[in-house]
Amino acid sequence: MKFTVNRQSFIKKLNDVSRAISTKTTIPILTGLKLVVTDNEITFTGSDTDISIETTLRANDDNAELTVEEPGNIVLPARFFSEIVKRLPEATMTIAVKEGFQANITSGAAAFTINGLDANNYPHLPEIESNDEVTLAGDVFRDIINTTVIAVSNQESRPILTGVHFTLAGDEFTAVATDSHRLSQRKVTLPNPASETHDVIIPGKSLVELSRMIGEEQQDVKMRLAENQVLFMLGDTAFYSRLLEGNYPDTSRLIPSESETTMEISAPALLAAIERASLLSHESRNNVVKLTLSDTATDATATIFGNSPDVGAVEENLSTLALDGNDLEISFNPDYLKDALRSFGQSQIKLSFTSALRPFTLVPSEDGENFIQLITPVRTF
Amino acid sequence: MKFTVNRQSFIKKLNDVSRAISTKTTIPILTGLKLVVTDNEITFTGSDTDISIETTLRANDDNAELTVEEPGNIVLPARFFSEIVKRLPEATMTIAVKEGFQANITSGAAAFTINGLDANNYPHLPEIESNDEVTLAGDVFRDIINTTVIAVSNQESRPILTGVHFTLAGDEFTAVATDSHRLSQRKVTLPNPASETHDVIIPGKSLVELSRMIGEEQQDVKMRLAENQVLFMLGDTAFYSRLLEGNYPDTSRLIPSESETTMEISAPALLAAIERASLLSHESRNNVVKLTLSDTATDATATIFGNSPDVGAVEENLSTLALDGNDLEISFNPDYLKDALRSFGQSQIKLSFTSALRPFTLVPSEDGENFIQLITPVRTF
Numbered sequence: 182m183k184f185t186v187n188r189q190s191f192i193k194k195l196n197d198v199s200r201a202i203s204t205k206t207t208i209p210i211l212t213g214l215k216l217v218v219t220d221n222e223i224t225f226t227g228s229d230t231d232i233s234i235e236t237t238l239r240a241n242d243d244n245a246e247l248t249v250e251e252p253g254n255i256v257l258p259a260r261f262f263s264e265i266v267k268r269l270p271e272a273t274m275t276i277a278v279k280e281g282f283q284a285n286i287t288s289g290a291a292a293f294t295i296n297g298l299d300a301n302n303y304p305h306l307p308e309i310e311s312n313d314e315v316t317l318a319g320d321v322f323r324d325i326i327n328t329t330v331i332a333v334s335n336q337e338s339r340p341i342l343t344g345v346h347f348t349l350a351g352d353e354f355t356a357v358a359t360d361s362h363r364l365s366q367r368k369v370t371l372p373n374p375a376s377e378t379h380d381v382i383i384p385g386k387s388l389v390e391l392s393r394m395i396g397e398e399q400q401d402v403k404m405r406l407a408e409n410q411v412l413f414m415l416g417d418t419a420f421y422s423r424l425l426e427g428n429y430p431d432t433s434r435l436i437p438s439e440s441e442t443t444m445e446i447s448a449p450a451l452l453a454a455i456e457r458a459s460l461l462s463h464e465s466r467n468n469v470v471k472l473t474l475s476d477t478a479t480d481a482t483a484t485i486f487g488n489s490p491d492v493g494a495v496e497e498n499l500s501t502l503a504l505d506g507n508d509l510e511i512s513f514n515p516d517y518l519k520d521a522l523r524s525f526g527q528s529q530i531k532l533s534f535t536s537a538l539r540p541f542t543l544v545p546s547e548d549g550e551n552f553i554q555l556i557t558p559v560r561t562f
Numbered sequence: 563m564k565f566t567v568n569r570q571s572f573i574k575k576l577n578d579v580s581r582a583i584s585t586k587t588t589i590p591i592l593t594g595l596k597l598v599v600t601d602n603e604i605t606f607t608g609s610d611t612d613i614s615i616e617t618t619l620r621a622n623d624d625n626a627e628l629t630v631e632e633p634g635n636i637v638l639p640a641r642f643f644s645e646i647v648k649r650l651p652e653a654t655m656t657i658a659v660k661e662g663f664q665a666n667i668t669s670g671a672a673a674f675t676i677n678g679l680d681a682n683n684y685p686h687l688p689e690i691e692s693n694d695e696v697t698l699a700g701d702v703f704r705d706i707i708n709t710t711v712i713a714v715s716n717q718e719s720r721p722i723l724t725g726v727h728f729t730l731a732g733d734e735f736t737a738v739a740t741d742s743h744r745l746s747q748r749k750v751t752l753p754n755p756a757s758e759t760h761d762v763i764i765p766g767k768s769l770v771e772l773s774r775m776i777g778e779e780q781q782d783v784k785m786r787l788a789e790n791q792v793l794f795m796l797g798d799t800a801f802y803s804r805l806l807e808g809n810y811p812d813t814s815r816l817i818p819s820e821s822e823t824t825m826e827i828s829a830p831a832l833l834a835a836i837e838r839a840s841l842l843s844h845e846s847r848n849n850v851v852k853l854t855l856s857d858t859a860t861d862a863t864a865t866i867f868g869n870s871p872d873v874g875a876v877e878e879n880l881s882t883l884a885l886d887g888n889d890l891e892i893s894f895n896p897d898y899l900k901d902a903l904r905s906f907g908q909s910q911i912k913l914s915f916t917s918a919l920r921p922f923t924l925v926p927s928e929d930g931e932n933f934i935q936l937i938t939p940v941r942t943f
Binding site for chain 1: 639642645646649650651664671672673674675676677834835837838841842845872873874875876877878879880881
């Protein structure tokens, strides 16, 4: 194996697959990057068994400046190889593998020799035979991930809740996550209905990496589902994730259909007030803030209150856009509300309450049907 | 005590004194920020006993928007108070202290009440009676600190080596630091000779904080020395540090006066090569790179070599500007050389070697008298 390549083009591909490579794996070869070189392209593969990423650098990409002298394949220690490539002195580099899986990496006057592994011992990627493909705009899908993944559980005691539940029926695509204290649900109408119905749970960690990889690029993401794997295609890059097995709880019955008190407010204004109140709640043992809503004939007030016996207290009247219904005093974990509020960006939102011990919901004032955040209050009496 | 103030002006002063405030102190009141409010100014004080910082916000500074309704003083929990002030909603805030050392902080609709402490229990700052003042340009002094403090020891086994040794005699100001493996020495000629001779050791940690505080500002730094304290004045801010007690070792005899081999090279080019070589040395147990210098009748070559038995090896021919003298093979800790090379910026430098087991020196090719870095090699045979 021997090829010469533009270093920056190579590094970009290396960074993409490095997302899947962990130093903490129990399978030593998976700390490596697999390179497969043919006459006109290099295929990069990285995997931690949960996620696998594969991408290709092609000789017909002018920026790649790729010339292959001899095809072949090798597995190189990923973290270390990546540090070397990033520090080489020249714009191009040459990698040559001789017998014994030793790779020579040369660029200008610098010559590295590093020990690799036999690529034939690298695990095979999952095969996804399904041809039922769903296409989503990259920025829409990234937004669906980022607004739902905040509600997945970090606790392995109920593994199913560490994933986001996606359902696809006709042109309706729904994502929902809950850690049993809060819930986030997004619905999107697809431009082209899917031919099959799907119901899968994708690990939150996989989705976070996928969202980062989508980044700010505007390109489409194609999704293919199989029995226990999902494949996302982003241009020349394939992102595989395992699926979580089991039945996701029925979350539809958790969302209240009626309310006794409603408040409309600007999401960033409420977020700033909650951030101030949580400065104090974080210093106390139970991390709870209290919201008091009062709608009298002459005045409607919403007050946030946080305190810590050791440090002090904070009280703030909120500037609401509307406040209607029964008086209410409700306490909750401010960190859940902060996560939920951030997902609404600069929007105006509507909060709907039933009673002090029942979950309350947040929806955008416009289009309240397709995006809902739900938070369970905390009993303080 | 009651005053109203522009929040941004207040935060700037708060950040300055916060450098001296540690959460890890064994004296609880020192986790606090001391505020002393008179009719026309607020004095901020922070201290961890090693370093103390005092600064003043004046009513005649228009940006301060300071109006004092009632003078007084208080100690407030620094970290927590600072987070509150930074998150308040309006451009100004009002702080009022009533009985029981409780402070009310209000800004817009937000009202905090936090528990403070009696300012009368706050330790007194050191008194520096000396009037012998040395004035240094801020950027020159910051540069002296940053290029010498890299060589101070982190080990408390020889406390004296955790400081930088400053001597002042006439118009000659010298700073030197060594951890016994390397040494860095700077000399500066002062525009105005000092009337007294001084010889002090200032803790490296104090100097790092002072250097950060000098920052990019062009203003002068005034230094006053006393028996066991040093005071630096930067505009309205006073920075006190304790001095280390004891005799600093005589470092002048460590610097070799002659050499057998010399090499001239661009500092950033050598740094890049050493960074590459150290990628491999860091993976091996002894973290050593080898430099081979050979000056034959036909050719002069300098080669850097690093290796790790597990991972691989690297070899690189250096592009030297000049190479003269005896052939030499010398091994050293690349991290010491990296620190030293960074202190030369983009300069050309001259390295001078005596033998494989004797310290070697680095000086700028221009002005080699006033700045010297010294590194002790490692025996590998």
